[in-house]
Amino acid sequence: QQQVKQSPQSLIVQKGGISIINCAYENTAFDYFPWYQQFPGKGRALLIAIRPDVSEKKEGRFTISFNKSAKQFSLHIMDSQPGDSATYFCAATYTGGGNKLTFGTGTQLKVEL
Amino acid sequence: DGGITQSPKYLFRKEGQNVTLSCEQNLNHDAMYWYRQDPGQGLRLIYYSQIVNDFQKGDIAEGYSVSREKKESFPLTVTSAQKNPTAFYLCASSGLAGNTGELFFGEGSRLTVL
Numbered sequence: 001q002q003q004v005k006q007s008p009q010s011l012i013v014q015k016g017g018i019s020i021i022n023c024a025y026e027n028t029a030f031d032y033f034p035w036y037q038q039f040p041g042k043g044r045a046l047l048i049a050i051r052p053d054v055s056e057k058k059e060g061r062f063t064i065s066f067n068k069s070a071k072q073f074s075l076h077i078m079d080s081q082p083g084d085s086a087t088y089f090c091a092a093t094y095t096g097g098g099n100k101l102t103f104g105t106g107t108q109l110k111v112e113l
Numbered sequence: 114d115g116g117i118t119q120s121p122k123y124l125f126r127k128e129g130q131n132v133t134l135s136c137e138q139n140l141n142h143d144a145m146y147w148y149r150q151d152p153g154q155g156l157r158l159i160y161y162s163q164i165v166n167d168f169q170k171g172d173i174a175e176g177y178s179v180s181r182e183k184k185e186s187f188p189l190t191v192t193s194a195q196k197n198p199t200a201f202y203l204c205a206s207s208g209l210a211g212n213t214g215e216l217f218f219g220e221g222s223r224l225t226v227l
Contacts, residue, residue, distance in 0.1 A: 004155060044218045095213055099207050105154060106155075
């Protein structure tokens with residue numbers, strides 16, 4: 001059973017555009033929602049994370065929007081740049097759960113000039 | 114540089130053989146994790162350890178074994194009992210045992226059973 005569903009599988013955006021990746025979860029006990037970024041040949045690394053006490057978190061050009069009632073969260077990349085081209089993974093876990101992350105299947109983002 | 118190192122990067126084995134994947138971290142992290150990745154699926158947790166000499170089964174532990182004799186090391190053995198061992202294996206560590214926080218990932222080991 002896939003507890004975190006991620007879409008789209010791949011995404012092509014023009015430079016300067018907005019990249020949007022969506023995730024939906026099922027387990028209402030989840031209370032920590034990170035996004036990981038992975039460049040080819042590298043391990044995935046934490047990009048930004050949110051807890052359900054806020055509906056939005058912004059760090060530079062990256063924003064997480066969180067909708068608790070819909071059990072959805074999304075990553076927005078503003079002013080997308082070619083250097084943002086990578087695979088993005090959403091994830092979820094819950095406090096007291098041993099930090100065991102449940103990951104989405106990933107989105108391959110390509111930002112074209 | 115601090116980090117997490119997995120080896121080997123690629124591994125081939127014959128059916129019926131056990132194989133051990135290495136995972137070492139020099140981040141002084143308490144918690145370590147092993148995940149398996151298959152095409153079209155999210156990562157699935159195999160085993161995790163929050164402290165030395167202790168580990169717990171994840172969602173798909175059957176056919177795998179681990180040990181945590183040292184804080185910095187968390188080797189994974191894929192036994193002959195694992196029915197579909199061909200996969201990409203990821204090791205991770207976290208400094209916040211028992212709490213939510215950032216996971217640091219290795220670059221992975223790809224196991225192919227011939």
